[in-house]
Amino acid sequence: MNRAAQIAWWARQVADTCRAVDVARECRHRPRPLVECVDELKRGRGRVASLPKAPAAHKIIRGETITGYLDEERKRSLPVSSSGGGSNPVASPRVGEQPTSIAGGMGGRAAGQGATGRARLLAAGYQPAVVKVLSYARGVTRVTKTGQYVQREDVPLETHDGRMLADRETVAEEVRAWAPSFSKRAESQDVGAVRLTLKGVKDTENGRETYEKAIAAGFTGHRYAYRLDPAPSGDPEARLVVALAGPSKERFRVRHEQIGEAEHGFVRKRFDIASEARIKERIEVATGIGAQAIHVSPGMTNHGRNGVTYRLNTLVEHGEAKDDRGKIIANVADARLAAREWGPSLRSQSVRDTMHLMLSAKAGTDVEALRRTARAFLQDRFGDHKFMFGVHVDKETEGHIHVHAVIAVKSESGQRIHPGPETFREWRQVYAQHAQAEGLRIVATSAHERTSSQSYGPKDKAIVEAAERPRPSREARDRAYAADPVNRRLIQSARQRIATARTNPIRLPLSAPARKAVNESVQAWRMVARLFRGN
Template identity: 30%
Template sequence: MEFFLGAFSAEWEQRKAALLHDRSLGRRKPIDEEEWRHRSAGFAAGGVASGGGSLAKTGISRRSAGVLGGDVRRADTERPMRTRFEALASGSQPAVVKMASFGGGSRLGAMVNYVSRNGEVVVENERGERLRGRDELAAVGADWDHLMKNRAESRDIGSFRIEAFFVQESDLDLLARSVVKRGFADRSFAYAVTPRADGNGIDIEGLVVLRSPKDGERLTGDDKASRLVQARFQQGDRDGVEARFRLTGYGNGVDYGTSRLRALVDKHGGAVRDEQGRGISNARQAGDLVQQEWRDKLHSRKPRDVMHLIMSARAGTAVAAFESAARGFLAAEFSGHHYVFAVHDPANDPKAEHSGGKRPHVHAHAIVVMRSDAGDRIETTIPAFRQWRVTMAEKARDHGINMEMTDRRERASAPAFGKNQVRPINSTGRTEHEGTSEAAERRYLAKRSDERSFAHTHASKAYTVLAKQEWRSLAGGAGHETVATFAVAQILRLETDGERPNAQEAFASASKNSSSQSRINLVQLDHLVSEGDDMRHMTRPEFEAYEKRVEMALFRADRTTPPSERADFEEIAAAAREHVNVRRELVALVEQRDRDEATERHEEGHPRPNDIQGTAQERDDSLERWNDAVSRHGLATVKAANQILVEIERAREAIERVEAGKVGGQDVRALKVELDLELGKAAELGAAGNTLIREVAEVDDELRRTLIAVERERLERERGRSEGREVLRSNERNGSEELEERGAPRGSNAAGHSQTDIRSNDNAQSDGREPSGERASGGAPRTDLAKQQVPRLEFLQREADERERDQDDRER
């Protein structure tokens, strides 16, 4: 076959096409052979030093050293072990880069919305462009679409329905289980039984793992699979039972299976059993069955078009510096790939803490396309993860953050737990989890309590020996007591019980006095004290709980502070207690203010029971409603809506006071004009897409009617009905001339007439009647009167303002 390189416009396309053509003919360039030989030699020689095959010692990056053999990036930037250990002992934080998940093109929109907090957090792409809002973020999917393979997910779990007919049977569960087994053979399943009303059979519905553990056959979960299962049942021994099988759906992964099985349990009141006859009576048992027993049988596959990456730093890290470090890390590691990232700062995170937002430490989320425009894919291997941490630490140091790459074998740290091994139970502060199984719970507790865990492979044991030697060297040659103490604590961690009989006791003793633990406790203390910055929203019980947390943090820091830092700690503790005392006085002042306000309202004829508790409770309820609205609609939406809604409520209260005779000297008609103006503003905002305004309109009749009128007007405008617009202008002119002919005053009377027109027309609409004057001369339809009044109200308001200015001039 003749090959034309001129068909490709870019140089890299020509080189890649030529190389692939040569390989298809069995040829291979010498440079490729040399590259693979060097790569293999590097892996063989770099076992211990690089953690069992790191690219750090080979000098070749797998991602960059692709099939073209060019642009090989050196990965030897990892600092010496001694240098890293000394920095960690001096207070540097470990580099944290986590690969959270993969996703296909269909999940890209949801992942970007999560990272951007539904468009409220600024997102930056690989070109440095800052994106905000749903419209700009929606363009990301279109830009990346050519890189999305959009491979279908595997069909792991299917839902089924079976109609079984028989003459008589005493044990319906046993019969149902045998029927399902004949159709699905050795597959795992769960089912529920419902006797038929006519008494001649049962209906069975449930879930089944589509892949067979015996031969690997995977049912497709559609009509074709239904016919296959039906044929198998027909061929077997049916024992006088007739059954019709039908697979009704399918899904991917344990999340799908868990949700569907829990729904089945709820539907049948806990009367669900598995293939072994064990009962599944609640949601927890349903989740345990899918996650613990079915997971390994699924052999689930998902598309990996994009990956979700998380970079974290300790609490108190400078946000701007960390953002710059994350930007540099992504540019260095994923050059040539498309990505977006956003920084979540606890001070500016729009997501509520109880919903999983406002984490106590700054962190960044990145969505990275797995395949570059050149066709290279990102490798997600252990050596690649190590190199990511090296680069992240390097970029952090470039921006003034003390950070180092760490390896859990250097401290005998426990292995991390996966997201599928735990479920969150409390998101206040640091998220608390519980294990999805006993083994997962043990793994979670081991990581949270920082238990020791030793590696078992030969290469990892050799790496641990090397790390122990470096810690010993640092402990003996350290010029600072803090560094030496930290190094000794790490040596004790790395010593097994066989090497030292009392290693566990010595390690526990050293951990209590380690400088690292002391620094951690001081950071937690600083975070707790900072909580008091918003103390005006705290009630007395909340403040007392806050005070107890600060005292507990002081107690922990006191136990772990080294003798050399005792004086500094006492100064910090005194400042923290003084801070708490000041906040205690602030809470007392707020309570006194609430008492005074309650007394004033009581004297004005508005008694309020339980003045102090009632005021605090109302403030708490208001704050809770505000936070709930922000979490559902977004801060910008709530602020814009709240400003107008407050004005509407103020106008309504003023009208009520005047009509009740409690306040004199004000014109009710002018107040009603003002109310209608505010309602018009709110309706315009709601028609523009403000979801909070639309939610309030569902329970506010006046606002709902105004909103309907504004939306009708917008619809007319969008349809381009020139005739309707001409009629509207004619009506406005006729209305103005009519007012002049009647000689109506230019102030409140005209406003009152306008208000009466609006309300009478609204009442006619609510009764289903056609308003008067709906048809103009010639049969042309007139627009809704409420729509006509919105611009007229503004005109009348301007006239009222002019009249007031004229009156002021006359008085002067």
């Protein structure tokens, strides 16, 4: 196509767009039945033709440049949205096909819908698309338990390749077949026991002040707790529990060093060269003690908040400790509170092998249509991943039915799922697209537009149920958990979140993007109310 032909093509598109705007302006000022309006939204898809020989947008964002060549950097950094593998005719468009638009989608004005389009569909009886990640699991045991939970009440599970899993044994066998692709990486080591000795510093008042100064300097920016004990020589020794993650990107790393031969030697833990040098340099600057007189050695390391609790409990077994903010830690309750405070600073990384995803629809939704929708959605977004899914109708009396899916986080091509806010927005759009293709009245919306309060999670529900209805197999432990003063605030907070979600009060927008979305939604609903006063 030469330049003159391109200019002529664009001129035709501008003229067509202007005519469409004029028609839409007339429509807005002429009230019509709501059903007629919705029908026009459906008929209006895909009116503007694509520029000849231009690559489709979905090819560009999935790793192909405008010139048609593969962009290696994009291939590495952008996960490919998988498609294919299923027989469903409404799966996502393949390369070379034009993607269909989503009625009422989140594409805004570019899609010809925006907040007003979504408001019209909701007013016409459409339900919001709901997609949630309930949990992640690591290892064969936990993944098997998740799969068997989804298969509860003998719900048959369908796999990525169309096989049916009818009982717990077949679910366990399927997970074992997935196991070779599970991560071999260990969980992050977040907290460790540390011993610090300063040669020549005596157990006097001045000596203890020197130790406190050395600890504050050496582990600055890290959460820690310490106890000063007399060593066998009579000199003091500091025993610490230290969060290995510190300010910015700093993280102390513990290495294992083989001493002697493997048969007769032993393995010693030590900080890596950079971590040890950093600690000693800070102590030397703060106290004037040379690096040769400073001995710092790590002990056992643990993962996550539970690891912090365990390490602190071990530290206070032989006497109370003091943390980096001057608080005294003297017992199990203090250790648990400290672990919660330390949690956000741990930068803990858990290994994820599977994701437990849920699609939700209102009671009365056609179950088989929802099953086909789920199959198409999963093949569309996760066609390169192993998965199993089933439809649950046990909550229909409470107003909704669910699709539960267990999805392998790592794809066949080696890419891993890392969902964020934009990912969930995309998933809602694709879910709504496939639902509408199956005749279900579902539209992708935003929580900001609905101003709904934050919902509660399965963890909140489990906390309250354990406190109020102890499990027969763990009755004594559940009652002890509920009676522990340390847990009362946690239980009360979970109850409050559940109560708030059930009453669903209006959530006021606090951020600028949230206020913008709410204002657009308010304007859209006012327009719909003016157009359809009898609705």
